[in-house]
Amino acid sequence: xxxxxxxxxxxxxxxxxxxxxxxxxxxxxxxxxxxxxxxxxxxxxxxxxxxxxxxxxxxxxxxxxxxxxxxxxxxxxxxxxxxxxxxxxxxxxxxxxxxxxxxxxxxxxxxxxxxxxxxxxxxxxxxxxxxxxxxxxxxxxxxxxxxxxxxxxxxxxxxxxxxxxxxxxxxxxxxxxxxxxxxxxxxxxxxxxxxxxxxxxxxxxxxxxxxxxxx
Amino acid sequence: xxxxxxxxxxxxxxxxxxxxxxxxxxxxxxxxxxxxxxxxxxxxxxxxxxxxxxxxxxxxxxxxxxxxxxxxxxxxxxxxxxxxxxxxxxxxxxxxxxxxxxxxxxxxxxxxxxxxxxxxxxxxxxxxxxxxxxxxxxxxxxxxxxxxxxxxxxxxxxxxxxxxxxxxxxxxxxxxxxxxxxxxxxxxxxxxxxxx
Amino acid sequence: xxxxxxxxxxxxxxxxxxxxxxxxxxxxxxxxxxxxxxxxxxxxxxxxxxxxxxxxxxxxxxxxxxxxxxxxxxxxxxxxxxxxxxxxxxxxxxxxxxxxxxxxxxxxxxxxxxxxxxxxxxxxxxxxxxxxxxxxxxxxxxxxxxxxxxxxxxxxxxxxxxxxxxxxxxxxxxxxxxxxxxxxxxxxxxxxxxxxxxxxxxxxx
Numbered sequence: 001x002x003x004x005x006x007x008x009x010x011x012x013x014x015x016x017x018x019x020x021x022x023x024x025x026x027x028x029x030x031x032x033x034x035x036x037x038x039x040x041x042x043x044x045x046x047x048x049x050x051x052x053x054x055x056x057x058x059x060x061x062x063x064x065x066x067x068x069x070x071x072x073x074x075x076x077x078x079x080x081x082x083x084x085x086x087x088x089x090x091x092x093x094x095x096x097x098x099x100x101x102x103x104x105x106x107x108x109x110x111x112x113x114x115x116x117x118x119x120x121x122x123x124x125x126x127x128x129x130x131x132x133x134x135x136x137x138x139x140x141x142x143x144x145x146x147x148x149x150x151x152x153x154x155x156x157x158x159x160x161x162x163x164x165x166x167x168x169x170x171x172x173x174x175x176x177x178x179x180x181x182x183x184x185x186x187x188x189x190x191x192x193x194x195x196x197x198x199x200x201x202x203x204x205x206x207x208x209x210x211x212x213x214x215x
Numbered sequence: 216x217x218x219x220x221x222x223x224x225x226x227x228x229x230x231x232x233x234x235x236x237x238x239x240x241x242x243x244x245x246x247x248x249x250x251x252x253x254x255x256x257x258x259x260x261x262x263x264x265x266x267x268x269x270x271x272x273x274x275x276x277x278x279x280x281x282x283x284x285x286x287x288x289x290x291x292x293x294x295x296x297x298x299x300x301x302x303x304x305x306x307x308x309x310x311x312x313x314x315x316x317x318x319x320x321x322x323x324x325x326x327x328x329x330x331x332x333x334x335x336x337x338x339x340x341x342x343x344x345x346x347x348x349x350x351x352x353x354x355x356x357x358x359x360x361x362x363x364x365x366x367x368x369x370x371x372x373x374x375x376x377x378x379x380x381x382x383x384x385x386x387x388x389x390x391x392x393x394x395x396x397x398x399x400x401x402x403x404x405x406x407x408x409x410x411x
Numbered sequence: 412x413x414x415x416x417x418x419x420x421x422x423x424x425x426x427x428x429x430x431x432x433x434x435x436x437x438x439x440x441x442x443x444x445x446x447x448x449x450x451x452x453x454x455x456x457x458x459x460x461x462x463x464x465x466x467x468x469x470x471x472x473x474x475x476x477x478x479x480x481x482x483x484x485x486x487x488x489x490x491x492x493x494x495x496x497x498x499x500x501x502x503x504x505x506x507x508x509x510x511x512x513x514x515x516x517x518x519x520x521x522x523x524x525x526x527x528x529x530x531x532x533x534x535x536x537x538x539x540x541x542x543x544x545x546x547x548x549x550x551x552x553x554x555x556x557x558x559x560x561x562x563x564x565x566x567x568x569x570x571x572x573x574x575x576x577x578x579x580x581x582x583x584x585x586x587x588x589x590x591x592x593x594x595x596x597x598x599x600x601x602x603x604x605x606x607x608x609x610x611x612x613x614x615x616x
Contacts, residue, residue: 030247033243033247034244037240038239075422078297081297082429083432085293086293086435088292089290093440094443112332112339114335115334117244179539182540182541184238184240189393189394189397192389192390192391192394192397196386199385290436293436407512408512408586
């Protein structure tokens with residue numbers, strides 16, 4: 001994803017799909033773990049956090065890509081941090097103004113987007129080296145991958161801890177909710193098991209690939 | 216004497232009861248990455264303690280002396296992260312000049328600490344909890360660092376033993392670490408309600 | 412002179428960006444702050460209306476200071492609940508105290524003579540989900556509606572439907588239940604005294 005050596009349509013498609021599975025920030029790159037565990041008690045906060053991260057990623061990638069030729073090497077990280085902090089403040093103010101309940105549920109984890117390794121990582125690895133269009137696609141793809149993984153984790157935790165998804169009851173009333181899923185224990189263990197599942201799927205697809213190649 | 220008791224209780228509460236790693240999910244990235252061996256874990260813990268105490272104090276002073284009186288609260292997050300980045304840079308330069316051996320043993324941990332959620336998280340929590348007393352802020356910051364060190368050393372000890380155990384292939388690495396962390400969280404829940 | 416030139420050459424981008432971002436932040440702040448303040452007021456109003464449904468308006472009557480059980484002063488806003496014709500039909504105030512895991516913040520409502528508690532709502536709490544968290548649910552909260560505004564006792568067994576000064580604890584959440592009762596017992600006498608001093612309620616109550 002560093003330089004454009006292939007024909008244009010292919011690099012765009014590759015960038016778009018990368019964030020969704022092959023380089024999914026949560027399940028493959030293991031970045032941004034803190035909000036993943038903290039806000040995934042229910043699907044609503046998880047989706048809100050995911051969309052907030054997409055917005056910040058998009059804006060910061062665009063700005064960094066615009067500045068990429070003017071950056072002095074030793075002030076690089078400072079510039080990235082400043083940009084990200086500004087956009088996170090804007091998102092925080094927006095949430096406080098239009099979604100006050102969500103803002104309260106998410107609490108201090110919204111400003112913690114500033115130190116989310118995904119955003120600084122993408123700014124460093126992609127936006128500071130590539131033109132605007134690729135940076136935008138990369139931001140959208142990584143953001144989408146992050147949001148999807150948050151929502152998957154959140155749905156499992158919400159269904160098991162309250163029998164509902166998005167506060168709509170799905171499981172019958174006879175289901176005894178697993179309160180542990182709402183607590184930190186449930187977060188860690190569910191994420192660990194999901195990561196193991198991803199490892200299994202990756203290993204299987206790799207072995208299928210080598211079987212195909214050896215034929 | 217009363218202040219001393221309050222400070223002691225505050226310290227115990229943030230080390231055991233409201234431990235940043237186990238109850239507030241802060242500092243997970245280095246927690247998963249660096250807890251391979253006890254000596255590395257202890258080094259990381261000490262570095263974090265040093266930086267977080269400094270950062271907590273500085274951001275508290277910044278908040279109360281400059282941001283609130285001048286109504287600049289909207290720039291809070293930007294200022295906090297810049298102070299933290301600056302503090303880490305200063306600590307790095309100071310160590311390099313005066314304690315080179317210590318600097319070498321910290322290795323690459325020091326620059327990594329800037330993006331450690333625990334530091335920014337603690338500064339934000341001090342703000343959220345409405346702490347208005349400098350001494351309490353310092354004790355909380357120091358306690359947070361000690362709590363992180365305890366958490367990461369326990370994890371390192373367990374992981375060293377896990378290396379010798381027969382972990383199933385898909386679970387090797389991050390998954391088993393996360394499950395272990397979950398069980399540790401459950402264990403630390405036993406401390407809840409210790410202080411009334 | 413060349414030092415300044417070098418400085419500017421290295422950092423002009425930083426300065427320009429800081430200016431731009433500063434303006435962006437100031438703009439966003441100016442546009443959205445009124446809405447944020449309104450949200451805070453709305454939230455408090457909604458909680459207070461659910462406790463005293465007959466009230467049409469809540470007026471800030473003053474800010475008092477209550478001491479917590481440990482002697483730490485908590486600033487408390489006292490609101491008058493006004494009916495449609497402007498008559499005062501009750502009072503609401505916020506208070507806080509230590510719970511099982513963290514601090515519990517409550518909004519308490521009493522009737523206009525400070526004789527009965529109209530109820531309480533939880534502003535913020537961090538209790539164990541499924542156990543201490545149930546202080547927010549009707550089983551526990553309804554026991555306070557209509558209870559006398561005097562010292563309340565926490566009992567482990569009893570009839571929760573009977574409204575008197577006995578509050579039945581939630582099974583498995585004794586400490587959280589006790590915490591709420593302690594907060595109420597701590598706040599009410601101090602508030603009563605201060606309100607009498609200010610002449611807001613008559614003596615002899």
